[in-house]
Amino acid sequence: MSRKFNRALKGLPSVYPSPDPDRMNAFLEQLPAQEKEHRYLFPLLHMGGRPLRFMMPAVAVAAVMLVAGIGVYQNSGQHKLPYLPPQETIAQTATDAASAAASEAQQGSGASPSASAPQGADLTEQEPPQSTSAFFGPVLPPGYSPVVTPPAAGEWTTDPVEPSEDDASPTMPAQTSPAQTSTEEEPATVEDPAPTRRPQETSATDPPMIDPAPPVTDPGIQEPTASPPTDIRHPTDEPPFAPSDSAPSACPDPTAFYEPTDAIDTTEQPPYRDLRVSPLYKYSVSGHVVPFPENVFEPGDELHYGEALSNEELRRLINASDLIVLADVTDCYYTRIRTEAWTQLNLSIRNVIKGDCNAGDQISVYEHGGYILLWEYRMIADVSDGYFSDLEPDTTLSFTGIRTTGGMYLFFLRHAQLPNIPSRAFVYAKEDAISRYHQLDGDLYSSANERTLKFSDVIRYR
Amino acid sequence: MDLNEQYKNVFRYCISHLHDQQTAEDVTQETFLRYLEHPEYRNSGKEIQYLYTIARNLCIDEYRRKSHTAEELPPELPDGSIREEDWIDRITLRSILDRLPEEEREIITLRYLSEVSVADIAKLYGVTWFSMNRRIKRILGKMRTEFEEREGSE
Numbered sequence A: 001m002s003r004k005f006n007r008a009l010k011g012l013p014s015v016y017p018s019p020d021p022d023r024m025n026a027f028l029e030q031l032p033a034q035e036k037e038h039r040y041l042f043p044l045l046h047m048g049g050r051p052l053r054f055m056m057p058a059v060a061v062a063a064v065m066l067v068a069g070i071g072v073y074q075n076s077g078q079h080k081l082p083y084l085p086p087q088e089t090i091a092q093t094a095t096d097a098a099s100a101a102a103s104e105a106q107q108g109s110g111a112s113p114s115a116s117a118p119q120g121a122d123l124t125e126q127e128p129p130q131s132t133s134a135f136f137g138p139v140l141p142p143g144y145s146p147v148v149t150p151p152a153a154g155e156w157t158t159d160p161v162e163p164s165e166d167d168a169s170p171t172m173p174a175q176t177s178p179a180q181t182s183t184e185e186e187p188a189t190v191e192d193p194a195p196t197r198r199p200q201e202t203s204a205t206d207p208p209m210i211d212p213a214p215p216v217t218d219p220g221i222q223e224p225t226a227s228p229p230t231d232i233r234h235p236t237d238e239p240p241f242a243p244s245d246s247a248p249s250a251c252p253d254p255t256a257f258y259e260p261t262d263a264i265d266t267t268e269q270p271p272y273r274d275l276r277v278s279p280l281y282k283y284s285v286s287g288h289v290v291p292f293p294e295n296v297f298e299p300g301d302e303l304h305y306g307e308a309l310s311n312e313e314l315r316r317l318i319n320a321s322d323l324i325v326l327a328d329v330t331d332c333y334y335t336r337i338r339t340e341a342w343t344q345l346n347l348s349i350r351n352v353i354k355g356d357c358n359a360g361d362q363i364s365v366y367e368h369g370g371y372i373l374l375w376e377y378r379m380i381a382d383v384s385d386g387y388f389s390d391l392e393p394d395t396t397l398s399f400t401g402i403r404t405t406g407g408m409y410l411f412f413l414r415h416a417q418l419p420n421i422p423s424r425a426f427v428y429a430k431e432d433a434i435s436r437y438h439q440l441d442g443d444l445y446s447s448a449n450e451r452t453l454k455f456s457d458v459i460r461y462r
Numbered sequence B: 001m002d003l004n005e006q007y008k009n010v011f012r013y014c015i016s017h018l019h020d021q022q023t024a025e026d027v028t029q030e031t032f033l034r035y036l037e038h039p040e041y042r043n044s045g046k047e048i049q050y051l052y053t054i055a056r057n058l059c060i061d062e063y064r065r066k067s068h069t070a071e072e073l074p075p076e077l078p079d080g081s082i083r084e085e086d087w088i089d090r091i092t093l094r095s096i097l098d099r100l101p102e103e104e105r106e107i108i109t110l111r112y113l114s115e116v117s118v119a120d121i122a123k124l125y126g127v128t129w130f131s132m133n134r135r136i137k138r139i140l141g142k143m144r145t146e147f148e149e150r151e152g153s154e
Helices: A002-010 A021-040 A052-076 A088-109 A119-126 A130-136 A178-184 A311-319 A374-380 A455-461 B003-018 B021-037 B047-065 B084-098 B102-113 B118-125 B129-153
Strands: A289-291 A323-337 A340-354 A362-368 A370-373 A396-399 A407-415 A426-428 A436-441 A444-447 A452-454
Touching: A002 B084, A002 B129, A021 B003, A021 B021, A311 A455, A323 A362, A323 A370, A340 A370, A340 A396, A362 A407, A370 A374, A374 A396, A452 A455, B003 B021, B003 B047, B003 B102, B021 B047, B047 B118, B084 B102, B084 B129, B102 B118, B102 B129, B118 B129
Parallel strands: A289 A396, A362 A426
Antiparallel strands: A323 A340, A323 A407, A340 A362, A370 A396, A407 A426, A407 A436, A436 A444, A444 A452
């Protein structure tokens, strides 16, 4: 009988008249033109969808402020560029070496410098050389050379990073690839007093946190990836560009480029993130379970019960999802949000199809429906109904829901942005039964309302 | 938004309220014209809500203007692809729907005739998705009970 009702419900639109197709088509053909007409007939009345009368005060205020700003700027004289004699600094720079050589030669011969020196030397005497530094860089003390003195042989245990030709300044060395890091750290004869962060390595003896073998070997699935190594190349406590004693104090401290090693957490990090939350209430299911009256929350879309998801539905489902994962249900808690029963599922992710989680991460999902103890429900809701007075206090009220049990499922999830649900938790992307699928047969997955999809389609449309 | 599809959905919504083909067509077209008059409605993420709010208000206006009596809408004739038994079931269900209280009929019409999502109906009524879903299930349960009673009595 229920199937008959569902079939009749699905065919209900057919017993209502359809719109006249000629009239409908004629109207819809005119619609784009009418839309253009509304948009362009009175273009001055609208600006970005807002009437001009709302924009006018803002435009007027902006114009007044612009005019006032220009006036103040011009009166202050800041718009005029400072005067700079154009030839002095260039002549000084170009003729510096020649004038020095000439003056040395003239001093040695006793002749007057003004007699044989080029004209540029005269200008150099009139304009002090510090004037160039005001425009082209900091004042460098005499005798300072920006060239870094190479260290003595054996001072470094590894080769310093070769700076690129484009970048001659001493900057932070680039991160090396894992292969480089492993080969360079091999000669560990030199003690490393400074605790530097090591790349996370999983030895073969470590117990695996999850099943490393994914159940589905589709090439499009993201495999568990190790975090990139963050080790800096220098193995000693001194960075390769440490300032030598001969370096002038005006030289910028190159150690400022390095993060203090104390700030790095050297504790061993697990290869996964624990994003689970703790439920505020945990209800156990006592022996006597009764269904909640008017408990009509049932999984399933009556309109399309048992049908395969269309491509359009699948695309919408994927677009609505922040996270699509194949995951194992590890824990299940019955809880409540206000007066509604919810179930918290803790998941251990096997594979990530979409989203910013990694395989091995543990997350929490809130699913509508569950169980609440009657005595607790009496405190939070109006239970003056005689139905409840007949029940024993230790009764558990059953609120139907999707009812996920243990095992592996394909979840379409989004971040929970509902009040009273922890923000780190997830909820179903479409808030109904088509957001969770169990493996039916090979590539085919089925939801709680028997709607099916192919896993390969999820990979294709993600 | 697929205007062609929405036109049919809005028309079904209107005819379920007005029970008159010509008036329903007029109101449907007026709904779209008013919707397109306001560019701020478009690309706001609430297109469906705006559309059905306009349609509902126009239906109410039309109903008051013509001081409608709730005439029985003549059923469509079945085409050859549908079994007679299924057709009778649908007619039965439609008569059950027509006898529902106003708000319940409105909700079921939006959901199953105009195929508006539960989330959009919930926003129209200013309630949560779960609350609207429960309400829909409750109404369906009521309709199913009456449907079974009628089937049993025949």
